[in-house]
């Protein structure tokens with residue numbers, strides 16, 4: 440949140456980047472499941488294939504980026520552990536497959552002197568392949584669940600973040616089994632944070648290219664910032680510096696030593712910084728400044744708010760917000776001054792797509808028939824004039840969707856625009872257009 444007229448970020452049925460269990464709880468999911476059951480596994484298989492293809496595209500983009508940077512895909516660090524020794528690709532040199540490693544702290548053992556040996560890094564997909572932090576050049580401060588990317592030499596960790604508890608969180612044996620106790624929630628958010636950092640790094644690379652955007656990054660830009668639908672790649676290109684600046688600020692903020700994340704439970708009535716957060720659908724919030732409370736930004740205006748809003752304190756997350764989508768969303772409030780001009784209709788649109796594809800599968804339609812059937816829905820996913828924006832974050836369909844497509848340049852300082860951009864640019868499903 441941060442917002443002036445409301446203090447918390449609500450999911451309103453959206454699962455964001457949460458898992459399938461959360462998605463299944465979305466409105467209309469029951470009907471979709473019936474359709475999918477009727478359609479057999481074909482629609483599901485297609486969706487899975489699409490996700491795989493998207494991941495491959497992101498990987499391909501990263502590889503292209505690396506080649507243009509002239510850096511070897513995998514150049515293991517020299518003995519001194521620095522990455523500066525990575526040498527340019529030499530023609531004819533063998534290409535080593537990229538490897539991602541995950542830190543396993545549970546292998547730590549106490550030796551006879553009472554000292555502690557460190558854990559080990561295990562290669563993803565090949566856990567018998569282990570390495571120490573020194574061998575990888577990953578730095579000594581690894582925390583359980585951290586990731587190390589061989590190709591970029593980057594360590595994505597959660598060890599810098601100070602976690603805390605806000606309000607009452609159940610601590611019963613049942614809560615530990617359900618994963619709703621503090622300890623399990625912190626472990627889960629650490630994983631989500633590491634995943635957020637990896638995706639952020641990829642997204643920043645994608646918007647830092649010197650050429651006009653194309654392919655996946657262009658699609659993701661037009662998805663998160665719908666006004667870009669009306670602009671050519673050449674017109675979008677100069678605005679990428681702004682997008683990159685916001686993303687770099689949240690990357691810096693999340694990487695800072697002592698960055699704060701508070702896991703919120705039932706907060707007390709006298710916790711004034713958490714007012715309104717006990718409603719069931721609240722995902723997270725960041726406290727606004729006193730100045731913002733007294734003098735709210737006029738959201739109807741197309742004049743963008745400052746990135747230097749001066750907000751302080753923790754990113755507060757409730758269980759619904761413990762995923763990549765909301766960590767990006769709240770981090771843009773905390774570190775880059777964004778507002779909630781409009782929440783995204785992303786989950787609503789994905790539900791429409793699943794239902795339409797399921798119907799087409801059930802009835803054996805051609806691609807053309809599906810397009811005719813979906814034309815009305817897709818026709819509503821079109822950028823509208825920015826003066827149609829209502830001046831407030833609409834909570835219900837269809838006003839929500841209409842308002843999203845009418846944000847115009849405001850989207851450049853809209854929290855959910857960055858969450859959607861990062862998620863879909865790095866492999867999340869794009870709504871059809």
Ligand SMILES: [Zn+2]
Pocket residue numbers: 440441442447448768772778779854
């Ligand atoms: Zn928000």
